[in-house]
Amino acid sequence: MTREVQEIEVKYQIGDLAALEDALARRGALLSAPVHQDDQAYAEDGWSYADPRVGRSFARLRTQQGRHLFTVKRPVDNAMACLEHETTVTDREQMHHAITLMGFHPTVRIVKTRRTATLRDMTICVDEVEHAGAFVEIERTVHEQESGIAVQEELDGFAQSLGVALKRTTDTYDSLVRAALAPA
Structure with a gap:
């Protein structure tokens, strides 16, 4: 029997990037070279941003360094505690059409540089x-039986221990970008 895996994360808007980089380096966490990620987010047909996310499936099609990754997430405890499955695909355009045929619609394009x-x-x-700014995500992968909320509390404790200006957000990148691009 295959065990489901959850990706649990916490996310913060960064107040002082240099201070964060220094704090991480002091802990032995040296950031990689930057990579460009181009993500198209998808939601189940019938879902809108006014609806809850828990129990709904969301897809993402990412291009990074010439590779295309297809990901499906289903929030369990909240939008940042998700069952997740991911695989590489060879043709982004064909995968886009397959995703829409499976009953998803494109929502927001998220373009970012990640280290x-x-x-x-x-x-x-x-x-x-x-369009949204600088953020840090801290993630762990756990078995589905583990409490996402408890893991998020542990991750938040680590973030707070860094002693740098961080503002926690529970919004996903697609929600943040969508809000940033909304007419004033």
Whole structure:
């Protein structure tokens, strides 16, 4: 029997990028070279941003360094505690058509530059997201039986221990970009 895996994350808007980089380096988390990510987000047909996310499936088609990744996430406890499955695909355009045929509609395009580091069992992503700003995500992968909320509390404790200006957000990148692009 295959066990489901959850990706649990916490996300923060960065107040002082240099201070964050220094704090991470002091902990031994050296950030990678930047990579460009071009993501198209998808939602199930019938879902809108006014609707809850928990229990609904969302898809993403990402291009990074010439590779295309197809990801499906289903939020369990909240939008940042998700069952997740991901695979490489060879043709982004054909996968886009397959996703829409499966009953999803495109929502928002998210373009960002990402640097990553690994520290203990955490992945740390420092993202500069077009239209939304600079963010840090701290993630862990756990078995489906583990409480996403408890893991998020642990990750938040680590973030707070860095001692830098961070503002926590529970919004996903597609929601942040959508809000930034909304007419005033």
